[in-house]
Amino acid sequence: MTSKRSPMRLPPIATGLRSAWHSGYVLTDLRQDILAGLTIGTVAVPLSMALAIAAGVAPQHGLYTAIVAGAIIAMTGGSRVNVSGPTAAFVVILFPIVQQYGLGGLLIATMMAGAILILLGLTHMGRLIQFVPYPVVLGFTAGIAVVIAVLQVPDFLGLSVGQLSEHFVENVGHILAALPTLNPHELSIGVFSLAVMLLWPRLHLPVPAPLVGLIVGALAAHALDLAFGGDTQGPLVETIASRFSWEAAGSSGTGIPPIAPTLVAPWQLPGADGQPLTLDFELIRALMGPAIAIAMLGAIESLLCSVVSDGLTRTRHDPDAELIGQGLGNLIAPLFAGITATAAIARTATNIRCGARSPLAAVVHSAVVLLAVIALADLLGKVPMATLAALLFIVAWNMSEARHFVHSLRSAPGGDVAILLICFGLTVLFNMVLAVAVGVGLAAALFIRRMMQLTQTRQITDTPQGEALRQTLCEGSDSSAIALYDIDGPLFFGVAEKALTSLRLVDDRVRVVILDMSDVPSMDGTAIVALKSLIDDMHHQRVALILAGLPSHLIVKLRRAGIRTRAHKLSWCRSLPRAVAVARRWLGEH
Template sequence: MSRAPRRFQAQLPLPGRALLNTWREGYTPGKLKRDVLAGLTVGVVAVPLSMALAIAIGVAPQHGLYTAIVAGAIIALTGGSRFNISGPTAAFVVILFPIVAEYGLGGLLVATLMAGLILMALGLARLGSLIQYVPYPVILGFTAGIGVVIALLQVPGFLGLSDIALGSSTLNNLVVIGRALPELSPPDLCIGAATLATLIAWPRLKTPIPAPLVGLSVGTLVALMLAWGGIEVATIASRFSWEADGVAGSGIPPFAPSFALPWQLPGANDDPLTVDFALIQALLGPALAIALLAAIESLLCAVVADGLTRTRHDSNAELIGQGLGNVIAPFFGGMTATAALARTATNIKSGACSPVAALVHSLVVLLAVVALAGAMGYVPMAALAALLFIIAWNMSEARHFVHTLKSAPGSDVAVLVICFLLTVVFDMVIAVAVGMGLAAALFIRRMAKLTHTRRLEAPEPAAAFPDGVAHYRVSGPLFFGAAEKAMATLRVIDRDVRIVVLEMQEVPSLDASALVAIDTLRRELAERGVGIIVVGLAPRMVLKLKRTGIRRQAGRFAVVRQLEQARRLARRWLEFRSEKPA
């Protein structure tokens, strides 16, 4: 094989890069033991979280478990991070809840499939590194907003307000919850408060037993005690039911996930979806938002994992792995998945060495579904709501939010607050789009301020240009936001000036707008009999001028490398006014 194909192959994103690198470095029985123990720990944490997050977006809890099983395993096998644990995450609640409300489970799974294809395309196009350009105020703004929305959506479950239905409008949900407050259920509130207190206090004991497991166990025990006293509360078993192959039951079906076409599962109004262009068009916006958020969350999670373990991930392979997981999971009833920071950190702290730990985590969740589905049906809804309160608080990063408000520049604070408010009041799709637009506009404004043009005077007479020559220096990038401002200065020159020398060593880039501005300036000055000599422009930018045809046009226009060359050429032009440009 020739060298060129080898180089080409090395540049292609390789699915499963993390697993392959682990195998090449040598995988020992000791590492396997550590991975198994870490996977057991994370799997125990993932079971209650997966159920809670599925319920939070309005679908049955088993779909969250199926996500951790199928997507978690596939992403571990095909991703680019050794330590990422993937499954349902709180970040998607704000996006997925409106999809479920309008299109049902079928619409959710189709949107997940579309998002997976987008993620794979991003990875294959090697765009993993572009995610790092999402500004921090945008990320912090919409994550804090998501935390607020998640917490609001859990209030009915926490208070036992079972007869109200929430929609996608936060303001309307506030009104609905406020009107229903007199009907709150003291038993559900008692269970929620006990679970919440346990979840807050347990981590302070520094024990290896995960707080979600203990908190839900306490809430379930309180619910059982109330049931013995004849007081019934809402549980997974009382809220959800299932039917498969003529067998029906309540709670979570005790079966492994099975293959089914996503669009044949119930959609809006409990009917299968009709997949057509109208549906694809309607779900394209949410799918793009899902893909963007999944990419951001997964790659940020991988970066944090690299910092904790001093390793390196392959961002493009990770995007491909996340895409494959989200493409395949919907065919087994799994919803949107991405890397979860809390579960990944738990994985690392538990001693994980490779993606094998994530595979073990998926097997633990599968075992819980098959063997403990009946027991999980006793978990009260109020306890799950309390768990989601903690998730929402952690996701909001309230301390970082307040610190940024106090310390960041005013423009960044404005972006942060706008993203936060748009996420809470409208939705995350609008928040991210507006936030990115504002951040880009502010960046353009800041870069434009770095670009300026000023006239120079020679420090020594021997180095000066002859009379009739104006010497200017252009500094900073010439792009659409700054090119016209930089060129406008050159249009106001003295009447006796016959040649303008532009020193452009400090211009790092030119875009199409800058090329047009230079050509326009050349034409305007040529009409007045004034020539232009450009000095020090980088070769790649000189090539851009040639491609646009500026150097081939009529009029005195030349590009030279050194200032001394410009002096000699200026003298020739002044001495021989009739001579054509070089």
């Protein structure tokens, strides 16, 4: 007799690519992917540079992230159309890491986060992370938007503030103190670039607004230099080339290096003091907290993006495969000097609107960014810092979801509003990690409170229907010796003690208590302990307990906990009439 072998299950990886292929991928789909990738690539170039600068590193590291991580995540993830790369959500996490541990520390923390994401995917934790409450997500994203916007004020106004710190309040103080150093040339370029990027979409032209903003900002800055002689004593408006310099492969220059990403050892890159890091247990231990924060935010952001893309394309993503893909991208990108990456909702939505059909669109997007680095590095170096600040103002505004924020304040229940404001305030004043931890904890407490209100223990005779039932069931017996109670709702640590404590206050004449537990779907360990305590108290009072309608899986759970039936003391019955019959028999025997 031959045994049938079950088909080998493929690991949860590259399911987005496999899904696109199995759905019938044809040449027309390839053309759509190429066109969508070209558009997203032009959008990703300015955003990648701006977000890298906002995180405190040179702009090329953001470009390397879009090139390496963008392609790897697309090919190995669980979504067909997600576009990954640097995102604004990570700025509030990455900026403090760069301040404390430098570029090398950031890349090591990113690799550690990648390993955590892979572990989450392999252990099928993708579904659980989606249950982060909406007020928590909205609160910390709005807080992140405020922090990003404030960090761009010095470049937008041309202020001389020096090195900003990782503390929001301290940065606000530095900015206010530096207001007298406002540079009108920087401000004019920033306002002009911002106006162009806001008004350009109204023309409904196929060229992305961020790309247009970069071009006109660079042209305007060059015109100012020509008009006021800025080139003789340095540029009047600070640009990428005037702020950043690079050294690679024996060459050096300013702006962005015109070379493709090359293999590097993150632990050999400089730390906060400019010296190479020492890779040891102490450094790993110090970076574990930031790595967990990066992994958690990356998982939340990527899965939220996947849900949004599913709604737009009517497809389904694989959350575990998406986590593995994100993990692989963040594990490999730092080896090419790329920073943290995750799925970007705005770029993904644009990718879908451009007609993307498969992950190949995101791969084309990475190729476009690579081409821009190699061929247009000199031109990218002429982009003014004020223009990038204006671009990030728009990103921060879109990220804040101000309309949803205000709507939630007006319409949401009071508990949700409190969680929203607390998460927002903690993100701005402290950090996102604390905000999410406190927010999830408060949301859990609010959920327990609401469940406590749903789970009730009441005597069946409290209603006219219950009194009629009691008289019918207890006819011919001493009705005062039997107490009928109904428990409605789950019994867990938040409500078990309250629900079962009320049963201790029984009439002295009662000899048998019957609990109708047909509406109890679940019990946790705390509820079982409380039930054992109730049984012991009733035994001490010489009161028997009968559990009616208890689901079979809960009976198994009680037996495993050592709670077993005992004649004249404890029993469970399938139905309430059967429980009353057992109670009558016990009373008759005594």
